[in-house]
């Protein structure tokens with residue numbers, strides 16, 4: 519949301535969105551120092567929730583150094599050292615989106631450091647899986663890191679950007695899977711609904727790519743239309759696009775929705 523307009527907030531509220539949850543993310547360019555991340559974490563935990571509140575939308579976030587900036591291990595260590603002071607802020611749900619981008623050795627090292635941070639601080643985990651051709655390999659590596667650490671139950675981890683060739687692996691190992699909807703590339707609403715119909719909706723949810731690039735903040739309500747078009751009933755749609763995220767996120771005591779929305 520840090521790169522979206524107030525019109526986007528208004529559109530989400532009008533479409534019935536009950537809350538927004540924003541991962542710490544790549545800004546589209548690499549930040550040159552830990553100080554840049556310090557300011558970003560302040561933006562995510564102070565400024566952005568205030569901006570969202572003007573439109574009546576609760577704003578939650580995740581904190582980390584994202585995999586695209588994790589190649590510089592020393593910078594990553596400096597950023598990771600900054601995170602604990604922000605974790606008690608009221609809108610912080612956990613550590614994310616951590617994970618892998620190019621599946622490099624340095625990215626793996628930084629992933630392990632952030633899994634350790636999440637475990638020590640008893641945080642939920644949001645995981646980015648690579649968008650490149652190595653998504654399956656990257657997903658396997660990430661799940662192996664989480665399992666090797668062993669301190670975080672799979673049910674407290676959301677493995678995001680799953681696709682047809684990774685969703686079963688994620689669900690079989692007890693994790694939650696996130697399907698990230700993009701307007702033209704990657705996962706479309708139709709593909710997401712195909713996966714739901716194939717694997718069920720027990721530990722799956724949909725989220726929108728919503729950033730500085732071509733992306734659609736209303737992708738989840740649009741996917742609800744696709745579910746309706748295919749004949750899914752209102753209870754199933756509500757469970758999938760509202761109940762499931764609420765069930766996963768409520769594992770963090772700070773995740774509360776206004777009475778009217780709950």
Ligand SMILES: [Zn+2]
Nearest residue numbers: 615646647679
């Ligand atoms: Zn991601």
